[in-house]
Amino acid sequence: MGIIKAIKLTYDYIKRDEEGSPTGVNRAVDHVDIDIASGEFVAVLGHNGSGKSTLAKHMNALLLPTEGTIWVGEKDTADEDNLWDVRRMAGMVFQNPDNQIIGTVVEEDVGFGPENIGVPTEEIWKRVDESLEAVGMTAYRYHSPNKLSGGQKQRVAIAGVMAMRPQCIVLDEPTAMLDPNGRREVLRTVRELNRQEHITVVLITHYMEEVIEADRVIVMDDGRIVMEGTPAEVFGRTDEMKRYRLDVPQVTELAWELKKDGLPLSDGILRIDQFVDEIMAVYRETGR
Amino acid sequence: MIRDITIGQYYQTDSVLHRLDPRTKLMGTLVFIVSMFLADSWIGYAVSAAYLAMIIRLSHVPVGFIVRGLKAVMILLLISVSFNLFLTAGEHEILSFWIIHITWEGVQQAVFMAVRLIFLIMGSSLMTLTTTPNQLTDGLETGLGWMKKIHVPVHEISMMMSIALRFIPILVDETDKIMKAQMARGADFESGNLIERAKALVPILVPLFVSSVRRATDLAMAMEARCYHGGENRTRMKPLRYAGRDRLGYLVMAVYLGLMIALRSLL
Structure with a gap:
């Protein structure tokens, strides 16, 4: 069993009228089965309203399933006794960098999580030092979070989660409010944590470029998992991706269009250099 | 223009007062406020003026910076001074004109009132000038833990x-x-x-x-x-610990308060 495993996970949002009596249900997550292995980098893709954020909130027991079960580190999140263990095991980073930083100084914010779980003072300092080092924010430790850029704030938020020593980090669209530079910064940090510290990463996003580095991609639409596989496999099915209102990287789309016109290219080309190599091979073979 | 708003202005510098535990400073402010209400003679005010001057010197905050803080309460100050000046009844009339009567007691009362208010504001603004808002909340939490x-x-x-x-x-x-x-x-x-x-x-x-x-x-x-569940079983990254200077601070406070009480009961 993987670090995060869900069977037939279902979540209903209840719609209410002005008096607060229920008028209908909105099924955000619909019988989802997932199994994420320890150390894996999984990306969850989907357009707005596909249920990907709702799924993410289940991994931290912020939401509890209406039906079905989700286990985090073999602990059932629906059991209230497991609540704090689950939240310690799977840290969560949210979309808005301003609304998740609690401390008025960077290092105090990183220490907030360990303080909550009752870590002794000296140990907190050790963890804060290590976490800030891991995300490359040690130089800013005495700064006010208000003076940092969006990417730096998200790195502080990641450090805050790391200081709780989780086995898994769930990032719910961490780059949606950042500029391209900030986005690269945050992704690099996440990748490094995955490779060097062997932290399991679940990255929720709708930016295709962020998915390329993942071990596995899960595509969600209308609360269901509709595609699953390595990035090359998933992007290889370009026409299917388009049906779910998702883009594929530019180079993948170009290769796909060329292939439709009869050029012998492989499926799911993700990188420009790979594309150039294949085009050159075709050119040498056919002389065109 | 809207960015100029500052709450609890803090003066960044290094001094004994800055390094003092926030609980000590909170207690010190309280002691000073109490002492201002104990003072009722020229000697009493002189002692607290000397005490305040000593603390300002220790704080390394420029006097001009503290005095500027008084501007905000200037109107309040003027009102209370004029009330005391014109409405205090007394035996030694200095000036009498139409309905205005100024007595010697009134002048004395007005000066005392003004000095008292000015000292109170200077004393308590020293607290916020030397303590970061964070330390202040920490101090309140630990100090009022009981x-x-x-x-x-x-x-x-x-x-x-x-x-x-x-x-x-x-x-x-x-x-x-x-x-x-x-x-x-x-x-x-x-x-x-x-x-x-x-x-x-x-x-x-x-x-x-x-x-x-x-x-x-x-x-x-x-x-x-991030596992926040209230104050129970929570540890602190920066716990407040009293140092030698805090003990000295409490001693100074005690001596000062004793002196003020003695002055009031003896004179």
Whole structure:
């Protein structure tokens, strides 16, 4: 069993009228089965309203399933006794960098999580030092979070989660409010944590470029998992991706269009250099 | 212009007073306030003036900076001085004209009142000038910890205070943004009488309110995700510890308070 495993996970949002009596249900997550292995980098893709954020909130027991079960580190999140263990095991980073930083100084914010779980003072300092080092924010430790850029704030938020020593980090669209530079910064940090510290990463996003580095991609639409596989496999099915209102990287789309016109290219080309190599091979073979 | 708002202005420098434990400083402020109400003679005021001068010197905060803080209460000061000056009855009349009677007692009373107010404000602003807002909330939480026994939610209140402090600059930025957005749509905040201007603020306050509620929901979720569950079983990254200078501080306070009580009962 993987670090995060869900069977037939279902979540209903209840719609209410002005008096607060229920008028209908909105099924955000619909019988989802997932199994994420320890150390894996999984990306969850989907357009707005596909249920990907709702799924993410289940991994931290912020939401509890209406039906079905989700286990985090073999602990059932629906059991209230497991609540704090689950939240310690799977840290969560949210979309808005301003609304998740609690401390008025960077290092105090990183220490907030360990303080909550009752870590002794000296140990907190050790963890804060290590976490800030891991995300490359040690130089800013005495700064006010208000003076940092969006990417730096998200790195502080990641450090805050790391200081709780989780086995898994769930990032719910961490780059949606950042500029391209900030986005690269945050992704690099996440990748490094995955490779060097062997932290399991679940990255929720709708930016295709962020998915390329993942071990596995899960595509969600209308609360269901509709595609699953390595990035090359998933992007290889370009026409299917388009049906779910998702883009594929530019180079993948170009290769796909060329292939439709009869050029012998492989499926799911993700990188420009790979594309150039294949085009050159075709050119040498056919002389065109 | 809106960015100039500062709450609890802190003067960044290094001094014994800055390094003192916030609990000691809170107690010191309290002692000083009490002592101001004990003083009722020229000698008493002289002693507290000397005491205040000593603390200001220790704090390394420029005197001009502290005096500037008095501007805000100038009107209050003038009102209380004039009340005391004109309305104190006494035997030694200095000036009598129409309905205005100024007595020697009135002059004395007015001067005492003015000195008392000025000292109070200078004394308590020294507290905020030498303590960061964070230390202040920490000091309040630890110093008032005993109030938990009578079910005062000390931890929760200090948490609210520090979150409020963290969000003030963010909300100020947001207000700026909303104002610009409304101005781009033709809103006018600068003309009209008082009532019209107050009405013009509604389109700023409503979105600001909505967005702060949204922020609060987000923040609550983020805090919960990081295992926040109130003050129980919580450890501290920066626990407050009394040092030798704090013991000395309490001793100085005790001596000063003793002297003030003695002066009041003896003279």
